[in-house]
Amino acid sequence: MIKAVAALLLAGVSLVLCGRAFEPGAPVKLYANKVGPFSNPSETYQYYDLPFCRPEGGLEHKPETLGEVVDGNRLIMTPYDLSFRKDKADAKLCTKTLTKSEVMQFRKAVSDDFYFQMYYDNLPIWGFIGKLEKEVSASGGESKLKHYVFTHVHYDIAYNGNRIVEINVSTDPAQMLDVSEDVVTGDVPVEATFTYSVQWRETDIPYEKRMDKYRRYQFLPQHLEIHWFSIINSCVTVLLLTGFLATILMRVLKNDFIKYTRDDDVLDETEESGWKNIHGEVFRFPPSKNLFCAFVGSGFQLLALSIFIFGLACVGVFYPYNRGGLYTALIVLYALTAGIAGYVAGSYYKQMDGRAWVRNILLTSVTFCGPLFVVFCINNTVAISYRSTAALPFGTIVIILLIWALITIPLTIAGGIVGKNTRTEFKATCRTNKYPREIPELPWYRHAVPQMIMAGFLPFSAIYIELYYIFASMWGHKVYTIYSILFIVFIILLIVTAFITVALTYFQLAVEDHRWWWRSFLCGGSTGFFIYGYCLYYYFFRSDMSGTMQSAFFFLYNGTVCLAFFLMLGTVGWRSSLSFVRHIYSAIKSD
Known part of the structure; x- marks a missing residue:
């Protein structure tokens, strides 16, 4: 089934790369996607929520995939005539008489720095609705805020042969409508004439490389070089620290093995101390093993999901502005990998002599989906109150619930x-x-919370630099395309998490504390808490996001992402510790 998903997504990629061929004068539809405040990427609205010129025959919505709807895309055909290789100069779109409420809509959109997004032959374009200026009076007195709406749009389109390669949009500052409060007063209607122009030009850029432009815009060459240098520097530092700790740990273990495995009749058993002394306790199953196994099963599923997503990304499925491709893959692959969670949780629960296996399966089913569903209900309610496109339609919600009920649960x-x-x-x-x-009795730094802080810091330092680029993509207008770097960082994250958890498990056993099961899981997953701390830092110090809806989406959805990291890395930490414990206790003689 996973191969079928990959084939379906790759078919979409090949469709875009092969593209459509047009004859001169052939109509090419321009679709308006959404509008919204530039600083709040989650707060999006339909294009025609603003009083723009509408098509004469009514609004025509483009059919969308599941991922496109989840991503908040709502493509609607516009009345612009952008026929293939057909130039236009100052073509009139329409003349509208704006009522007071419509003027206020435009004024608020300009105040909130609204942008629009459109798609032309699957190529995205952006522009701003208008601009806000401060006007100082001639006497040098108090300045006034002026709200201007752009009424003219120019499209510059490049073609190669009979295919469209590039499109750019620009506005004319000389053609604006003043909708300022001091100009538009009372209930007097305002007349606005919207115009546009189109210019076609030939280019030698091959059609297969038309998406390279968007990759270049994300990271300039010097930024990309700094990016690589920072990642390499961070990874080398972390690996060196890990290597030093590994060397120390191996030398200590070697001395322990020598001490515990020698056959010395002079050595009295009462002199034994350290981790060998608790050999009869380390394999005592943890408390709340039902919940523990559910966490481990969900962690294995999320790890498998991450690997599959990286595999699709590395083969080029998630090309720039592949609308909803990532969301479609996440939903489908999460449903298909549900069997991994059930199998791992059920297997370990059976090995731990668990009896309530039905409860274990149900708990595994809702360990991650439960919090995610609660967060979705809250955010979707907020989005509905805002009338945002981020609110999922009822039909889409039914489809997702059916996928969960008919695929994930079974x-x-x-x-x-x-x-x-x-x-x-x-x-x-x-x-x-x-x-x-x-x-x-142990000192304070041997307790769970201090150990979690120590365990989470080193893995977090390995991904700290990369987090900025990921957040700029998830909660900004950048598009992440360097999946090779991200995959390298992900592998290093898993390695460092596994090793630091093993090291802390050894130190815990060395002081004869045998409660390592939950501790190893919590220490491995503690990186998720550091990531959420970075969320707070990014929101308040690195972004301009504001408002109830954007804040709810940012903090609640990031909370579920951090929960996923907690479960996945906690599973990696515990499984590594289990292998380590089995190894060291199999190498000594114990009665």
Whole structure:
């Protein structure tokens, strides 16, 4: 099924790359997508929520995919005549008589720095609705805010043979409508004439490279070079620190093995101390093992989902401005990988002698989907109150719920049943004592929270630089295209998380604290808390976002992303610690 998804997405890529061929004078539709405040990328509205010139035959919506709707796209055909290789000079679009409410709509849009987005032959273009200026009186007195709406739009289109390669849009500052409060007063209607012009030019840019322009706009060459240098510097630093810790840990373990494995009759058993002394406790199953196994199962699913997404990204599926491609892949692949969560959770729960396996499957099904659904309900309600395109239509919600009910839940149940019926036993290298051993009193820095802070800092430092570019893409108008860098950083994140968790697990066992199961999971997943801390920093110090809707979308959806990191990295940390514990206790003699 995953191959089918990849083939479907690649078919979409090939459709764009092959494109359409047009004859001279052939009509080419220009679709308006959305408008909204430039600083609030989630707060988007339909283009014709503003009183622009509408098509005579009524609004014609372009059919959209699931991912496009989730992304807030609402493509509507515009009345602009941009026929292939047909120039126009000062063509009249329409003359409108704006009422007071329509003038106020334009005025508010200009005040909020509204931009518009359109698509022409699947090529995106942007422009601003108008501009806000401060006008100082001739006497040098108090300045006034002037609101201007652009009434003329110029389209510059490049073609190669019979295919469209590039399009740019610009506005004419000489043709603006003043909708300032001091100009438009009372209920007197305002007449506005909207015009446009089109100029075609031939280019030698091949059609297959027409999307390269958008890649170049995201990172200038000098910025890309700095980007690579910063990532390499960060990764080298983290790997050096990891290497030093690994060397120290291996030397300490070597000394421990020598001490614990020598056959010395003079050595009295009462002199033993350290991690060997708790060999009868380390494989005691954790408390709340139902929840623990649900977390681990969800973590494995999210890890598999991440790998599949990176695979699609590296083969070029998510090209710049592939509307909704990433969201479609996330929804479909999450549903298809649900069986992994069910199988892993059910298998480990069975190995831990769990009995309430039905509860385990249900808990696994809602471990991540539950919080995500609550966040979606809140954000969608806020978006509906704003009448934003970010609010999903009822039909789309039904489709997503059907995917969850007919694919995700059944696959989770099937995976859980297979995992439950798989005859595997937990591989414990030491026999567990009947009664738990008393844990010695430990200093404050050996407790869970300080350990989580130490565990999360090093992996976070490995991805800190890359986070800015990711946030600028997710919560800005940049498009992330350098997936090779991101994949390298992701692999380093997993390696560093695994090692730092193993190191902290060893230090915990060395002081005879055998409660490492949940601790290793929390330490591995603690990077998610650091990422959410970066969310706060980015919102208040690196962005201009504001408003209830944008804040709700930013903090709540980022919270679910950080939850996904917590589950995924926590699973990596725990599984690495489990392998480490099995290894060291299998290398010593214990009664």
